[in-house]
Amino acid sequence: MDLKDNQSPQGETARILVEFLELAITSIVFLKGVYPSGAFERRRYMNLVVQRARHPQLRDYIHSAVFGLLPFIQKGMVERAAVIFFNTDGIPVERFVFKLAVNLSYGSKVEEADLEFSLRSFLIKLSVSESLTKVLPRKASANKDVEQWIPTDTRQWEQPPLLTPIKSMSSEPLCVQLYIEHPSLSEPKPQNGEV
Numbered sequence: 001m002d003l004k005d006n007q008s009p010q011g012e013t014a015r016i017l018v019e020f021l022e023l024a025i026t027s028i029v030f031l032k033g034v035y036p037s038g039a040f041e042r043r044r045y046m047n048l049v050v051q052r053a054r055h056p057q058l059r060d061y062i063h064s065a066v067f068g069l070l071p072f073i074q075k076g077m078v079e080r081a082a083v084i085f086f087n088t089d090g091i092p093v094e095r096f097v098f099k100l101a102v103n104l105s106y107g108s109k110v111e112e113a114d115l116e117f118s119l120r121s122f123l124i125k126l127s128v129s130e131s132l133t134k135v136l137p138r139k140a141s142a143n144k145d146v147e148q149w150i151p152t153d154t155r156q157w158e159q160p161p162l163l164t165p166i167k168s169m170s171s172e173p174l175c176v177q178l179y180i181e182h183p184s185l186s187e188p189k190p191q192n193g194e195v
Contacts, residue, residue, distance in 0.1 A: 099177040106173030118171040
């Protein structure tokens with residue numbers, strides 16, 4: 001099925017959003033250094049240089065996870081999508097959270113170029129946010145034992161996390177915020193002292 005065949009404003013907005021999320025998540029995984037830099041290749045998207053996973057399994061995993069959200073985004077059921085990095089004990093060390101709001105009652109035709117231009121600023125911000133996205137120690141990784149997307153409202157840490165805003169935009173019919181969550185300074189440390 002060609003995703004562009006869905007002509008409803010909500011369908012068009014959702015399609016653009018999941019394409020953006022795929023690129024943004026790939027950029028985050030690249031910046032975090034979870035995989036060697038050779039696992040990625042430079043590509044152009046919206047007149048920007050972006051990273052694309054070179055390894056087919058990694059590329060397909062990110063693609064299928066993000067595009068699996070499409071029907072839920074179209075129904076307004078997704079408030080947040082998060083990329084969580086865990087230490088070897090399964091304790092989260094960092095979360096990149098995309099807070100999403102799609103106006104499902106927006107009846108006008110979505111100007112694809114305008115929406116893509118607004119989302120493009122996120123990709124630019126990510127590429128210059130290396131100081132905020134320090135490479136994880138090799139002992140930290142994306143948790144391999146969990147499902148692709150887990151509906152949740154549970155807290156990952158005992159204390160409220162520290163938030164670092166990265167970027168936000170509001171361009172009808174879509175609002176997106178990206179921020180990083182870290183454990184608070186008062187969060188109990190793991191028994192073995194690993195972070």
